[in-house]
Amino acid sequence: MKHRVEKTALNMRAVAERAGVSSATISRVINGSSAVKPETAERVRRILKELNYIPNPIATTLKYGRSNTFGLIVPDLVNPFFPEFLLAFEQVLVENEHELLLATTQSNEAKLLTSVRRMLMRQVDGVVLMGSEYETRAVEPLFERRIPIVTLDRRRVQPGTGDVSFNFEGGYLQAVEYLYGLGHRRMGFLGGTKGIRTSEIRLAAFQKALEHFGLTYYPELIREGDYRVDGGEAAMVSLLDAARRPTAVLTVNDLTAFGALRALHERGISVPGDMSVVGFDGIQMGGAVSPQLTTVRIPAREASQACIQVLGRLRDNITRRGMSVSIDVEFMVRRSTGRAPRVRAR
Amino acid sequence: MKHRVEKTALNMRAVAERAGVSSATISRVINGSSAVKPETAERVRRILKELNYIPNPIATTLKYGRSNTFGLIVPDLVNPFFPEFLLAFEQVLVENEHELLLATTQSNEAKLLTSVRRMLMRQVDGVVLMGSEYETRAVEPLFERRIPIVTLDRRRVQPGTGDVSFNFEGGYLQAVEYLYGLGHRRMGFLGGTKGIRTSEIRLAAFQKALEHFGLTYYPELIREGDYRVDGGEAAMVSLLDAARRPTAVLTVNDLTAFGALRALHERGISVPGDMSVVGFDGIQMGGAVSPQLTTVRIPAREASQACIQVLGRLRDNITRRGMSVSIDVEFMVRRSTGRAPRVRAR
DNA sequence: TCCGGTAGAGTAAACGTTCTATTGGAGAGA
DNA sequence: TCTCTCCAATAGAACGTTTACTCTACCGGA
Numbered sequence: 084m085k086h087r088v089e090k091t092a093l094n095m096r097a098v099a100e101r102a103g104v105s106s107a108t109i110s111r112v113i114n115g116s117s118a119v120k121p122e123t124a125e126r127v128r129r130i131l132k133e134l135n136y137i138p139n140p141i142a143t144t145l146k147y148g149r150s151n152t153f154g155l156i157v158p159d160l161v162n163p164f165f166p167e168f169l170l171a172f173e174q175v176l177v178e179n180e181h182e183l184l185l186a187t188t189q190s191n192e193a194k195l196l197t198s199v200r201r202m203l204m205r206q207v208d209g210v211v212l213m214g215s216e217y218e219t220r221a222v223e224p225l226f227e228r229r230i231p232i233v234t235l236d237r238r239r240v241q242p243g244t245g246d247v248s249f250n251f252e253g254g255y256l257q258a259v260e261y262l263y264g265l266g267h268r269r270m271g272f273l274g275g276t277k278g279i280r281t282s283e284i285r286l287a288a289f290q291k292a293l294e295h296f297g298l299t300y301y302p303e304l305i306r307e308g309d310y311r312v313d314g315g316e317a318a319m320v321s322l323l324d325a326a327r328r329p330t331a332v333l334t335v336n337d338l339t340a341f342g343a344l345r346a347l348h349e350r351g352i353s354v355p356g357d358m359s360v361v362g363f364d365g366i367q368m369g370g371a372v373s374p375q376l377t378t379v380r381i382p383a384r385e386a387s388q389a390c391i392q393v394l395g396r397l398r399d400n401i402t403r404r405g406m407s408v409s410i411d412v413e414f415m416v417r418r419s420t421g422r423a424p425r426v427r428a429r
Numbered sequence: 430m431k432h433r434v435e436k437t438a439l440n441m442r443a444v445a446e447r448a449g450v451s452s453a454t455i456s457r458v459i460n461g462s463s464a465v466k467p468e469t470a471e472r473v474r475r476i477l478k479e480l481n482y483i484p485n486p487i488a489t490t491l492k493y494g495r496s497n498t499f500g501l502i503v504p505d506l507v508n509p510f511f512p513e514f515l516l517a518f519e520q521v522l523v524e525n526e527h528e529l530l531l532a533t534t535q536s537n538e539a540k541l542l543t544s545v546r547r548m549l550m551r552q553v554d555g556v557v558l559m560g561s562e563y564e565t566r567a568v569e570p571l572f573e574r575r576i577p578i579v580t581l582d583r584r585r586v587q588p589g590t591g592d593v594s595f596n597f598e599g600g601y602l603q604a605v606e607y608l609y610g611l612g613h614r615r616m617g618f619l620g621g622t623k624g625i626r627t628s629e630i631r632l633a634a635f636q637k638a639l640e641h642f643g644l645t646y647y648p649e650l651i652r653e654g655d656y657r658v659d660g661g662e663a664a665m666v667s668l669l670d671a672a673r674r675p676t677a678v679l680t681v682n683d684l685t686a687f688g689a690l691r692a693l694h695e696r697g698i699s700v701p702g703d704m705s706v707v708g709f710d711g712i713q714m715g716g717a718v719s720p721q722l723t724t725v726r727i728p729a730r731e732a733s734q735a736c737i738q739v740l741g742r743l744r745d746n747i748t749r750r751g752m753s754v755s756i757d758v759e760f761m762v763r764r765s766t767g768r769a770p771r772v773r774a775r
Numbered sequence: 776t777c778c779g780g781t782a783g784a785g786t787a788a789a790c791g792t793t794c795t796a797t798t799g800g801a802g803a804g805a
Numbered sequence: 806t807c808t809c810t811c812c813a814a815t816a817g818a819a820c821g822t823t824t825a826c827t828c829t830a831c832c833g834g835a
Contacts, residue, residue: 142791166512
């Protein structure tokens with residue numbers, strides 16, 4: 084006798100046999116679809132519980148080519164915002180009885196291609212693409228197979244895709260308003276990587292916020308970063324060389340702000356005594372450092388819900404018009420911001 | 430005509446037709462399984478590429494009840510070590526042509542039950558269980574269905590399970606050795622939650638390290654924490670009340686160390702001037718705070734590989750003896766440790 | 776010529792679910 | 806009794822892949 088893997092767990096037919104009905108009836112009871120005599124249904128339900136039946140969605144996926152799975156492609160998990168989004172995304176999916184397929188690309192095109200292939204193989208019903216920049220060529224197969232795509236903060240849509248972005252204008256407006264109220268008039272900005280669309284959008288939002296309060300925008304107080312700690316540190320160090328320093332700096336994200344804090348701490352510049360610092364993202368770690376970071380929180384859960392909602396609509400509607408959603412952010416005052424110092428000398 | 434979902438993408442039979450062979454031959458070419466005439470194989474391969482064929486592993490899963498998927502159940506992603514492990518785990522899986530099924534439990538038993546159910550529905554070939562404590566009852570269904578289980582740092586195995594743990598003894602030994610070399614003789618310890626096995630193991634490892642260097646273990650310099658920042662901060666604050674303070678503190682993990690740093694910073698106690706602090710885990714963020722945290726790094730990639738290897742063995746072997754693997758850790762000197770202060774007065 | 780071996784390829788069933796088409800009765804009306 | 810309608814439930818095909826079994830053609834040896 085050949086070696087055979089023990090298999091064939093408990094399936095609908097076995098349940099059906101036990102209940103003295105056909106597998107179709109079991110299916111109907113489980114899905115509550117069509118007319119089943121109440122007493123039959125009750126009996127079936129009892130037996131399902133008794134046998135501890137667990138359905139096999141794989142079979143359904145095979146039959147319909149739909150997996151109730153959404154893919155999430157992230158560049159990496161180094162930026163803590165990504166895991167926090169992932170966590171929320173997974174929770175929302177599970178609440179909606181969907182599954183998650185996670186792929187990381189390390190900002191590497193070959194891995195992006197692999198990720199897309201995995202998505203296709205696993206018959207995902209839609210894909211969320213984090214990281215504002217990506218190769219169009221690599222995601223082409225998704226378009227070809229009409230898989231709905233939602234990007235995060237890409238600010239661009241095509242037919243069959245959606246975009247969920249964050250309200251940077253609102254966020255920086257609240258932050259600037261708060262700092263203005265504390266007497267700050269001279270604010271710097273530690274930005275993102277040059278040439279990336281979202282960097283420009285964030286900087287523009289900062290500038291607009293200044294204008295809204297009649298504050299001067301000083302180009303010499305603007306620095307480039309790279310969305311990471313090191314870039315933020317370097318940007319802050321460079322900013323400290325300015326002829327007249329700002330009394331507060333806003334940043335493009337929390338990691339950049341962490342870099343700024345480190346630069347300031349190492350130079351003995353007190354935060355918030357001598358300088359106020361504001362982050363953006365609202366990652367958990369912001370509450371762990373000292374001083375705790377004042378920041379603008381991006382609500383990961385709402386963003387996840389928006390992504391899933393948009394994916395659902397794109398899947399159901401053949402209209403396939405692109406959809407844009409903007410998520411409101413929330414200013415969080417913590418300890419890295421305070422009154423503007425009275426006198427500032429270099 | 431009924432509404433019908435556009436489906437039936439490109440399957441083996443279509444490729445077969447195009448190549449003038451049967452689907453069996455296509456399958457054989459793809460899997461390199463049995464004798465196919467080289468020229469036929471070549472022609473098939475060309476057509477596969479030409480048609481851009483993507484296989485559907487769902488069908489295979491249905492047939493064999495094996496999905497080439499490993500599940501990962503984590504309590505949450507708040508502790509940055511978890512996402513870092515997750516990232517490594519995903520990468521290693523993809524390299525080995527496996528898939529990941531992620532589930533988070535928020536340390537909530539109902540969600541753990543749901544997670545286990547998801548694992549079973551998706552026909553996973555094995556499950557990695559993070560978080561050293563879990564309800565045995567909740568994972569019972571995995572045992573019943575003979576799904577291999579690997580726990581992380583649980584230090585206990587049963588038939589059909591494995592455990593991957595970390596070499597705390599080695600880690601604390603290196604840390605204490607380094608501090609000893611810097612002149613520290615009086616070391617404190619900020620531990621984990623009481624009553625958890627791994628907390629005891631870590632504390633014992635610290636104690637053993639002290640003994641190894643002939644140092645005194647001062648019970649009054651030991652505090653409980655909760656593996657989180659707040660717990661670490663409270664523990665540090667309490668430790669500062671000690672009649673004679675230590676010159677260095679070791680901690681149960683990096684978050685605890687962050688809490689300690691925050692407590693010290695807020696009280697104007699210089700690190701490492703007045704007090705040295707050592708973390709454990711080696712999370713990325715340790716390099717972002719100021720001062721950068723000296724710590725003991727747990728290599729997430731090696732741990733992931735070990736988990737996957739053990740799961741593979743458990744799946745293949747019917748022997749099903751429990752397996753234990755210990756992962757070596759690596760001491761990383763950064764900026765939160767320095768020479769012991771000459772004179773210490775309260 | 777016949778037999779057996781072999782290379783190469785094809786046939787068809789199976790996995791678990793869903794749903795269309797169909798069947799079996801029961802009841803009602805003629 | 807026959808026919809029609811309606812309710813409940815069943816039979817069976819389909820999804821895409823793999824593989825045990827089968828088939829064919831060819832070759833060599835007796």
